[in-house]
Amino acid sequence: MAEDRRTRRTRRALGGALVELVLERGFSALTVEDITEQADVARATFYAHFKGKDDLFARVTSDLLEQLTQRLEPAVAGSAIGFTGKPLLEMLRHVSDERDVYRVVLRGEGDGKPLQMFVDACAAATAREFKARAERNNVQPRIDADLLARVWVGEQVAVLRWWAEQDTPPMPAEEAVRMLLDLALHGRYWASGFTTPDQD
Amino acid sequence: MAEDRRTRRTRRALGGALVELVLERGFSALTVEDITEQADVARATFYAHFKGKDDLFARVTSDLLEQLTQRLEPAVAGSAIGFTGKPLLEMLRHVSDERDVYRVVLRGEGDGKPLQMFVDACAAATAREFKARAERNNVQPRIDADLLARVWVGEQVAVLRWWAEQDTPPMPAEEAVRMLLDLALHGRYWASGFTTPDQD
DNA sequence: CAAGATACAAAACATTGTGTCTGTAAACGT
DNA sequence: ACGTTTACAGACACAATGTTTTGTATCTTG
Numbered sequence: 001m002a003e004d005r006r007t008r009r010t011r012r013a014l015g016g017a018l019v020e021l022v023l024e025r026g027f028s029a030l031t032v033e034d035i036t037e038q039a040d041v042a043r044a045t046f047y048a049h050f051k052g053k054d055d056l057f058a059r060v061t062s063d064l065l066e067q068l069t070q071r072l073e074p075a076v077a078g079s080a081i082g083f084t085g086k087p088l089l090e091m092l093r094h095v096s097d098e099r100d101v102y103r104v105v106l107r108g109e110g111d112g113k114p115l116q117m118f119v120d121a122c123a124a125a126t127a128r129e130f131k132a133r134a135e136r137n138n139v140q141p142r143i144d145a146d147l148l149a150r151v152w153v154g155e156q157v158a159v160l161r162w163w164a165e166q167d168t169p170p171m172p173a174e175e176a177v178r179m180l181l182d183l184a185l186h187g188r189y190w191a192s193g194f195t196t197p198d199q200d
Numbered sequence: 201m202a203e204d205r206r207t208r209r210t211r212r213a214l215g216g217a218l219v220e221l222v223l224e225r226g227f228s229a230l231t232v233e234d235i236t237e238q239a240d241v242a243r244a245t246f247y248a249h250f251k252g253k254d255d256l257f258a259r260v261t262s263d264l265l266e267q268l269t270q271r272l273e274p275a276v277a278g279s280a281i282g283f284t285g286k287p288l289l290e291m292l293r294h295v296s297d298e299r300d301v302y303r304v305v306l307r308g309e310g311d312g313k314p315l316q317m318f319v320d321a322c323a324a325a326t327a328r329e330f331k332a333r334a335e336r337n338n339v340q341p342r343i344d345a346d347l348l349a350r351v352w353v354g355e356q357v358a359v360l361r362w363w364a365e366q367d368t369p370p371m372p373a374e375e376a377v378r379m380l381l382d383l384a385l386h387g388r389y390w391a392s393g394f395t396t397p398d399q400d
Numbered sequence: 401c402a403a404g405a406t407a408c409a410a411a412a413c414a415t416t417g418t419g420t421c422t423g424t425a426a427a428c429g430t
Numbered sequence: 431a432c433g434t435t436t437a438c439a440g441a442c443a444c445a446a447t448g449t450t451t452t453g454t455a456t457c458t459t460g
Contacts, residue, residue: 004429005429033417043419043438044422044438047418107312108311110311111227112307134393139393140393142382142393147362147379151358152388154358154359155351171344183351184387185387187386190342192339192341194339206456243447244408247448
């Protein structure tokens with residue numbers, strides 16, 4: 001019942017080739033033949049596994065997501081709201097381990113659909129935590145919940161993208177997390193060194 | 201010296217057709233012929249104006265950006281830090297006026313490159329304002345400036361996307377701006393109804 | 401308003417990528 | 431060692447691209 005070694009081999013090779021080539025030339029510039037050549041696989045074989053470029057990319061992305069949720073599970077268990085604290089820390093580490101794939105996904109290659117997958121997953125997880133926590137503590141959000149959720153996830157993705165694009169970590173992951181916690185606690189004006197906004 | 205009227209006509213038609221079709225089927229699913237058919241223009245004519253699909257999309261995007269910066273100019277003149285306040289309000293209004301184009305761009309169609317253009321432009325403007333203001337008032341950001349900038353822009357884009365995807369405005373633009381100002385001032389925990397984060 | 405310039409339409413063309421299908425050889429799991 | 435599964439190489443029809451040509455309609459400029 002264990003999966004055939006050959007299929008695993010070729011699938012991995014194709015996924016790796018995709019990521020590598022997208023980083024070099026961008027997704028839309030690639031042909032299926034480019035990918036199979038890089039992976040040293042026959043073109044016909046490609047179609048035995050995937051419907052096309054997009055399908056391959058989608059699988060690479062969902063594999064990544066699956067791996068992420070597995071790594072996140074213990075951290076989320078009894079943890080804080082949204083993605084501050086342990087979950088975020090674990091995410092940053094995962095990005096470090098799989099930097100290339102994250103770059104490709106977070107850059108929005110492939111018509112942004114893989115990124116959409118990723119964002120949706122994050123948004124769902126965030127919203128779930130968010131609502132559960134609000135109900136548990138019986139509080140009401142001070143600004144529109146939908147808007148807040150968007151801002152929240154947009155921020156997370158922006159940070160991950162920034163983190164993924166670094167060749168060498170600009171700071172320890174722990175410090176980045178601390179900064180983001182401060183930001184979430186005190187707001188942007190505080191973070192930028194001000195305590196009050198300019199008048200306008 | 202004024203541009204030929206026929207040229208303007210066909211270019212507009214092609215740009216409009218692109219936006220319309222992307223909303224229906226997505227960018228990657230389109231052929232040049234689809235676009236020319238929708239615009240009622242000969243295929244050869246398309247290539248007289250643009251190098252291909254991507255080129256057309258890039259021009260549509262840069263036209264939008266140009267229009268935006270023009271509208272933003274008066275608002276930015278003597279205004280607040282980054283995109284809170286008047287500039288943000290003007291942006292939301294612009295999105296309302298050009299909803300379809302914004303949707304297409306902000307969804308990251310076209311391999312996310314048009315979106316990249318947009319984000320880069322916003323980031324540049326934000327960073328400029330940010331540094332100028334910090335220097336003027338002689339303060340230092342409490343968290344890494346680069347990270348802060350990313351978060352900032354990520355948040356803006358998320359809000360614009362949310363705003364663009366609404367069929368009918370969920371609230372007056374002024375109220376959305378007020379919320380975001382509050383958010384920037386007091387932080388996310390406050391906005392979500394808490395004053396302190398959970399422990400983790 | 402006239403004349404020269406410019407843009408458009410229509411059709412044909414070579415080129416490239418796609419997706420599918422063969423028969424054959426090799427690698428796999430049991 | 432066995433039967434089964436998978437990969438390979440090549441060939442195929444098809445679709446989309448990008449370019450070119452020729453005749454016609456429309457514009458701008460003087």
